[in-house]
Amino acid sequence: MAIGAFGGYSAATSLGPAPAGQTSFRWSGSFELVKTAETVSSGAQKLQPQISVENQVWGNGSAAGSYFVVDYAIRKPALTTCSVTSSAQTVALPTVSLNALGTGSSSTDDATATAGSTAFNISLKCQKGARLYMLMTDANFPGARSNLLFPKNGQWGALGIRIQREDGTNVTFSPDSATAGADGQWFVGDTPDGVLNIPLRASYYHYRCGTCSAASVPVGTFSVQATYTFSYQ
Structure with a gap:
């Protein structure tokens, strides 16, 4: 799914309508890293998305409590010689x-x-x-x-x-x-x-x-x- 301007946020995406009458919602997906330059630096990074119902309620009661973290690391491969x-x-x-x-x-x-x-x-x-x-x-x-x-x-x-x-x-x-x-x-x-x-x-x-x-x-x-x-x- 595309990430862009949505619901007043500059980097957001829609997971679809919230199920009516439900207090829980299960979502699964995957992240893919895309190379956009000739060289890529090694190192550890993380993403911290927040989940909320647009303009209504945070997914876990508050902004601070609604993060989930995706950690990833890029390492230089062992040189084949x-x-x-x-x-x-x-x-x-x-x-x-x-x-x-x-x-x-x-x-x-x-x-x-x-x-x-x-x-x-x-x-x-x-x-x-x-x-x-x-x-x-x-x-x-x-x-x-x-x-x-x-x-x-x-x-x-x-x-x-x-x-x-x-x-x-x-x-x-x-x-x-x-x-x-x-x-x-x-x-x-x-x-x-x-x-x-x-x-x-x-x-x-x-x-x-x-x-x-x-x-x-x-x-x-x-x-x-x-x-x-x-x-x-």
Whole structure:
């Protein structure tokens, strides 16, 4: 039933006509809390309605004696989270030749090539009840937005590391953020009560570079770093 101006009161509602010839009246109902803003503060509150016959008599003889109290409390829910079973992980890609990268003597300088594809997992132990999202960041260039990871020294020309999700989608590396809808964030899945594995695949990626030469990819050890951030929504 609606609450509004009624019988000279600014916040009242009608329970209907009082039964003729009766000195008691039974009424039952329920209260529903309605969210009207993006965020709701936690805490305890109470409602204290009064019952009366309009302009005649209070329900229990007096205004002070005609209250009934509805207490309620809003509490923050327990946060559902996951813990990483191995906080630091090294993914070792195989040694590959310059020809495999499209930079050898038998390849053109602007060839695009992928090599050394290597599967790996990020393993989590989770609590059930959250929608898990993930974002990855280039640790060497944390402000960058790219689908490749690059070494810190920048001496490798047109070569980077590409990471792909299980469905083959390239990971877009973006600035670290746990905010819902952040650039580069993707939906991993609903958290189970137990282990959750996130399968990924890393590979060398030599991209087209019209001004680069084959010598721009030297022989040596190639190393990049990435971090990941989870968002529970």
